[in-house]
Amino acid sequence: MGLHTLYRTIDEHTKPVEGRVVGTIPSWINGSLYRNGPGIYEVGDTKYKFFFDPLAIFQRFHIHSGKAFYQSRILKSDTYKANMAARKIVVSEFGTFAVPDPCQNTFKQFLSFFGYDNTLVNFFPFEDEIYAISESKFVHRVDPETLDSLGKVNLSNYVAVNAASAHAHYDADGTVHNVGSVHGMSPEICFVRFTPTGQNDKSSMEGSEFSSGKIVASIPFSRRLGMSFVHSFAMTENYYVVVEQPLFFDFxxxxxxxxxxxxxxxxxxxxxxVRAKLHVVSKHTGEKINTYEAKAFVVFHHCNAYEEDGHIVVDLLGYKNNDMLDAFYLSNLTSQESLEIFRRTNQGTLRRYVLPIHVDQEASVGQNLISFEGSKAKAIKTINDTVLVNFEEIIPGLGLEFPQINYRKYNGRKYRFLYVEGWPNNEGKNFRLLKIDIETRQVLEWAEDGCYPCEPVFVPNPDGTEEDDGVLLSAINDLKADVHCKAFLVILDAKTMKEIARAYFDIPRFPRDFHGLFKSENV
Structure with a gap:
C-alpha cells in the first residue's frame, strides 16, 4: 500500500467503535479529539481535483476511563445535498470546476466561491459549542456526540465580511478572534471579534450567539482588484499580526x-x-501600529507570536514560493510517486520574524532596529522609511507543517516547545511527528515504518506545571500491507515523544484530514 491510498472516498462510522488499547491511557485524559477533513472524493462519475475540495467528514476520538472510541460522519451540507441530488459535482470548489446541473443554477449562484458551506478544514469552540469552519462565511454547529450538523450560521449576518479564515483564535474567557475579508471595489482585511453573551439559544440555528460580532479594524489590501490569500494569522496579548503575502486572487x-x-x-x-507585508493592529483599539515588509514568501500556518522587550516575535512555517500548491492536486497525491513529489517540492520551514513595535524615526537608513540579544532576525530601516524584516530560520532543512503548541496556556505568550508534522525530505525521511525546542534547537521524533501520522494535538495535564506537561494525540494510518489493524490513535508523552499507549480500531483507515481540537471533560 502507498500514500495514494489515503486520498480516496471513505465510509463513515456513525456508531462509536471501541478501540483495542495497548499500553495505559492516563486516567486524566477524559474528553474528545475532533478532526475535520476531506471524506468524499467523487460523486457519480465526477471527481474532485484538488485536496482542499472533497466533501467534509468529521471525526471524533472519545477517551474516557482508559478507553477510546472512534466515530465519523459525513457533513450533510447544502453543497453535499446539491451534489447528491444531481449525482455529480455541481458546486465548484477551490480547485475543482463543476458544470452545474440545469436544475441547480440558482443554488450554485448562491454558493459562489467564498460562499460555500462545505466546512472541511477546522473546528473552533464558542459558547460551549464546537463549530466547523473553512475559508467561507459559513460555519456549522456540530453535535459533540453524534457529529451531526445542527445547522449553519452565516457570519456575514453579524459582521460585514464575505469570508473568514480557517484558523480562529480563542481566549480563556471564550472570546473568538478571526480575520476576514471584504470583497468589492475596495477589498479589505478585517479583524473580527465575537465575545460570549451567555445567551446561546441551542434550540435555534439563527446564530444568535454570534450577535456580539464586531469588526475591530480594517486594512485595505494593497491591490485594488485583488486580495491576498490568508489562511491563518497570529495573535499576541495586545496585537494581531496578519501577513499579506504576494499570492493574490485576481478579481x-x-x-x-x-x-x-x-x-x-x-x-x-x-x-x-512584490514584498510581503506584515500588518500589526492593536487588539484593544483597532489602531494599525505598523506595516513591515519582507521578501516574498508564502505562509499557510502560524506557530505562535508573543511580545518581548518592545518587539513582536512571529514564528511561522514559510515557503519560498507557491509551488507546494501543485503537490496538492489529487492527480499528484494519488500517484505512486506521491512521496517523491513531496520531496521535490519547496517545503515549509520554521521561520522567526521579529518586529520592533515602535520604530525609531531618527534611526539611520540601513540600521537594524532589533535591540534585544539572541536573535539573528533583522529589521532594517530603508530609504523610504519602511522597515524590511529578514527572518531567522530556527531549524534549517526540515520540511514542516501542521504546527501545534500548548495553546491554552501559551498562545500569544513566550513559549518554548513546538509540535509539528515532519514531511518527507531528500534525506529519505518520511512523514513523522516532531517536537522542537525553540531555545536549544533540539528535535525529538516519533516515527514508525510505514505509518502516516496526522497533525499532533497537545492535551495538557490538568495537574502539570511545565509547558510540555501533557500528551500528544495523533491519528495514524499504517500503510504496511501485512498489517490487519491499519488505523490507530497514538498517545505520546509530550516531554519525551515516547509512546504511552495506542488504540487500534477495526476499520480500514482514517481519512487524511487537516485540523482538529481536543475538548476536555475536565474543564
Whole structure:
C-alpha cells in the first residue's frame, strides 16, 4: 500500500467503535479529539481535483476511563445535498470546476466561491459549542456526540465580511478572534471579534450567539482588484499580526472563472517581485501600529507570536514560493510517486520574524532596529522609511507543517516547545511527528515504518506545571500491507515523544484530514 491510498472516498462510522488499547491511557485524559477533513472524493462519475475540495467528514476520538472510541460522519451540507441530488459535482470548489446541473443554477449562484458551506478544514469552540469552519462565511454547529450538523450560521449576518479564515483564535474567557475579508471595489482585511453573551439559544440555528460580532479594524489590501490569500494569522496579548503575502486572487479572473471553466485556484497569482507585508493592529483599539515588509514568501500556518522587550516575535512555517500548491492536486497525491513529489517540492520551514513595535524615526537608513540579544532576525530601516524584516530560520532543512503548541496556556505568550508534522525530505525521511525546542534547537521524533501520522494535538495535564506537561494525540494510518489493524490513535508523552499507549480500531483507515481540537471533560 502507498500514500495514494489515503486520498480516496471513505465510509463513515456513525456508531462509536471501541478501540483495542495497548499500553495505559492516563486516567486524566477524559474528553474528545475532533478532526475535520476531506471524506468524499467523487460523486457519480465526477471527481474532485484538488485536496482542499472533497466533501467534509468529521471525526471524533472519545477517551474516557482508559478507553477510546472512534466515530465519523459525513457533513450533510447544502453543497453535499446539491451534489447528491444531481449525482455529480455541481458546486465548484477551490480547485475543482463543476458544470452545474440545469436544475441547480440558482443554488450554485448562491454558493459562489467564498460562499460555500462545505466546512472541511477546522473546528473552533464558542459558547460551549464546537463549530466547523473553512475559508467561507459559513460555519456549522456540530453535535459533540453524534457529529451531526445542527445547522449553519452565516457570519456575514453579524459582521460585514464575505469570508473568514480557517484558523480562529480563542481566549480563556471564550472570546473568538478571526480575520476576514471584504470583497468589492475596495477589498479589505478585517479583524473580527465575537465575545460570549451567555445567551446561546441551542434550540435555534439563527446564530444568535454570534450577535456580539464586531469588526475591530480594517486594512485595505494593497491591490485594488485583488486580495491576498490568508489562511491563518497570529495573535499576541495586545496585537494581531496578519501577513499579506504576494499570492493574490485576481478579481477579474475570479469574476470570469465560471464563464471560462476555471477555478478560484486558477485566479491565484504569485508575484515574487512584490514584498510581503506584515500588518500589526492593536487588539484593544483597532489602531494599525505598523506595516513591515519582507521578501516574498508564502505562509499557510502560524506557530505562535508573543511580545518581548518592545518587539513582536512571529514564528511561522514559510515557503519560498507557491509551488507546494501543485503537490496538492489529487492527480499528484494519488500517484505512486506521491512521496517523491513531496520531496521535490519547496517545503515549509520554521521561520522567526521579529518586529520592533515602535520604530525609531531618527534611526539611520540601513540600521537594524532589533535591540534585544539572541536573535539573528533583522529589521532594517530603508530609504523610504519602511522597515524590511529578514527572518531567522530556527531549524534549517526540515520540511514542516501542521504546527501545534500548548495553546491554552501559551498562545500569544513566550513559549518554548513546538509540535509539528515532519514531511518527507531528500534525506529519505518520511512523514513523522516532531517536537522542537525553540531555545536549544533540539528535535525529538516519533516515527514508525510505514505509518502516516496526522497533525499532533497537545492535551495538557490538568495537574502539570511545565509547558510540555501533557500528551500528544495523533491519528495514524499504517500503510504496511501485512498489517490487519491499519488505523490507530497514538498517545505520546509530550516531554519525551515516547509512546504511552495506542488504540487500534477495526476499520480500514482514517481519512487524511487537516485540523482538529481536543475538548476536555475536565474543564
Amino acid at each position: 477579474l479572473k475570479l469574476k470570469e472563472s465560471d464563464k471560462n471553466g476555471e477555478t478560484a485556484l486558477s485566479s491565484l497569482e504569485w508575484c515574487p517581485s
